Amino acid sequence: MSARLTQVMEAIDATNAKDPNLENGQPAALLYGQRMSAEQARLFPDASETLQIAARGQHIERWKLPREAYPEGRAGYLAWRKAEAEHHAEVVSNLMQQAGYDTEAQQAAAKMLRKEGIKRDPQVQALEDIICLVFLKWYFAPFAAKHPAEKVQRIVEKTARKMSPEARARVLGEFELPAELAAAFAN
Structure with a gap:
């Protein structure tokens, strides 16, 4: 460094x-x-x-x-x-x-x-992927516990849309998600 x-x-x-x-x-x-x-x-x-x-x-x-x-x-x-x-x-x-x-x-x-250039700039996309994976790893469970299932589903779908295909594949390989939530990352 x-x-x-x-x-x-x-x-x-x-x-x-x-x-x-x-x-x-x-x-x-x-x-x-x-x-x-x-x-x-x-x-x-x-x-x-x-x-x-x-x-x-x-x-x-x-x-x-x-x-x-x-x-x-x-x-x-x-x-x-x-x-x-x-x-x-x-x-x-x-x-x-x-x-x-x-x-x-x-x-x-x-x-x-x-976040200028998500999906177009590899560096911006990399940061977004990091953000989404940190959210899923550390903050998703407490968030999901406080909100109704419909809102959780919408947030998961929005999160998945922001991620690169490689990051979505990581989610499917690294997290145990209910089928309805995992489906958002399979597209």
Whole structure:
């Protein structure tokens, strides 16, 4: 790992360590970033530094823009997601600049964090696949326990549509899902 990559990763972790929301006794954003990096290393061991940074910084300072601050419903949700992506991209770009990354690298990471080019840009798609697999591995079961089966099915179908064919195949090989949920990943 290069010195500047180490500097950015440590800065992301230091920032996320301030998350007041705890999961398993740890700041939730810090734990999420560590899970994202672990999944990135497993799925894409030869990932570019920008993909490594984007994976670790995916939820940087997420607690600063709470979902509750936006209107209920799909429009509010989409506005929140867009604001989050812009915030993550800005914070990560600033940390990259401080570590000596050039504008091109900063823009590449920001593009991934804003999810510009899913299905068209391999780096953006790789980040999306990592995000989806982390969700399924760590966050899906608690989510599913709180929501009706119809909503869970819709979320699974939306998740599968965002993933690459390779990532969907991984889901089928790595997770034990009920047949109705697994069908979303078989297409």
